[in-house]
Amino acid sequence: MSASLRQSYENIDFGELAEYFPPLRPFLFENKTGGFNLDFKNDAANRTLTRALLKRDFGLEVTLLKDRLCPPVPNRLNYVIWITDLVKVTSPDDNIVGLDIGTGSTAIYPLLACSIHKNWHFLATDIDKTSLATAAINIQQNPKLKARVRLLSTTQDAPILSLLLPEALAQLLGPELRRPPVAFSMCNPPFYSDIEEVSRSANNKSTDPHAVCTGALVEMITPGGEAAFVRQMIDESIGLQDACGWYTSLLGKMSSLAALVDVLREKGIDNYAITELIQGTTRRWVIAWSFLDVRLPDTLARPQSQSLRSIAPPPNTLRHSIFDPNSRPLTHNAIIRVLTDVPKLRYEELQDPKRVRAIAYEVTWTRAARRRLARNPPEDMMIDDKSTPVVVSEISVIDEHTLEISWIRGKDRGVFVSFWGFLSGKLT
The missing domain is CATH 3.30.310 (TATA-Binding Protein)
Structure with missing residues (x-):
């Protein structure tokens, strides 16, 4: 289902979607061909589109805050699909536990993944109390999933991967742990290092942005930006080893991907994968690394893009x-x-x-x-x-x-x- 949905998202029929989800109608306007377009620069329109797609395609009810990021469903689904392919190769066990680092107010990754996979469970963390409170509402609104998603509060000063420490895992999952106890981690770290970088990024865009950004600073800024955040994950993972099968993160900058591959190579971590996710005009990248002895097929670990060949792992x-x-x-x-x-x-x-x-x-x-x-x-x-x-x-x-x-x-x-x-x- 998810792969076919990804293809359908390339050209959404907004008129048809509005028939299913009437709250979307006020945000549509007729185009030159007689079809309908959406005003993506309207933040309420974006939130309503996300609600419509999650309801129609996944049966999910969500509450979206005006002052928090509105997750684009196609983009987030692409990451979940890639993780799904990763799990199929490395975790044949049906009972899968994933870790979502910085789940956000929508808890989009646990909700999407658990709606697709009936045997997946999630531990989901965040440092923002407002986001956690709304994420709890969203999980409660979907009773079939609420028993499979556990929200946990953390702090900016705590280790990013603190839930993977032995004592934490024993408390959360029980003393009898399989290896790895957590099949994968997911993360969508803040892009920017400070408010000045946010302003520079907005000013440097050659055209108006395709959609508005409604994120809070806590969702958009972290010291050192996304590359520093994931580098800390790499450093922490070396001590944790196979507590997690695959450590992964979504990235918004190709420069971050190249820098992080250099870090993996410096640390002697040769079991890694990269991929490029393309949805319309938006490009995102994923980096993953593992201390397991399971090796991925090249179709999963080595993207076809020529621009990424120099940083791709050696062929398997x-x-x-x-x-x-x-x-x-x-x-x-x-x-x-x-x-x-x-x-x-x-x-x-x-x-x-x-x-x-x-x-x-x-x-x-x-x-x-x-x-x-x-x-x-x-x-x-x-x-x-x-x-x-x-x-x-x-x-x-x-x-x-x-x-x-x-x-x-x-x-x-x-x-x-x-x-x-x-x-x-x-x-x-």
Whole structure:
């Protein structure tokens, strides 16, 4: 449902929407083609549009304050959809807990996500008492969701990720915690570092803004701006590790994204993802990082935009093509024969007959490892399935001249690249 909605939001039929939600009618005006447009520079019109879309498409009732941010539904939905794709890859468990940092007066992310996913739960924080009070009203107005969203007050001086500390998680979720206890975090931090930056941003716009901004200063300003806020999240996450599966944040500036990728690389965090969310003329970016050994598909972690290629993570899917016409054709059976001869490795046949999963529990394929095994052969070559694999990959024969490997799990990229070099060398 959510993916099709995202497409429909590219061209909203305001006349049809007003028939469903009559309070929208006073804000429409007829255009040259006989259809209807909305006056986006009217703050009441924007609030009514948000209420209409949330009611029609998600069955949500919300109260929106005049002096707080009015969340555009299409933009917020895009972030939820991307998080959904992330969770599908990394958290097969149906009972998902998410953390919304700075939930705002609408609590838009918990309400959207929980209306789409019947098995999702949220912890939602904010430092603003007015926003929390209104968020509580919005949750109460949606009785099917209120048991799955828990609001928590925090302060500007507290750690951003304080709810992920062991004692806090034990109190909130119980002493028997799975790993990770929280599948993901979401955040839409304030863009600006001070009121002067807000003024400069407004003055530097070459045209009038498409829509009015009704946010309070507490929602728009944080010391150092959004980049400093997320950098603090990165610093705190290093101590928390897998308390959260994926730490994520929405960003309003591409410059912030580039700066934060530099921080991740400086900290040695190579398991990260970036994406670009485009809705009409609005562009936003998301950054995510993890201390888990689960590796994301490139379609999720590496955006197609050429402008982002230099800061994208290294690819997790690699291909090797053979250009020698005299070489042996690649076959599925040839892959199996090579894998069978690797100690401390098992393989699984997959539904796709051209694809196989290889699970290695030790690095045994390098020359150094083979020499070590030859000098000191182990008494038992049995595999302990309870031990953690050093690398899990899926290997495919694309055609008789092309081999592909995808990194599925593992902490060390060097091990993955080493295994790929060994395998492609053996097969080609």
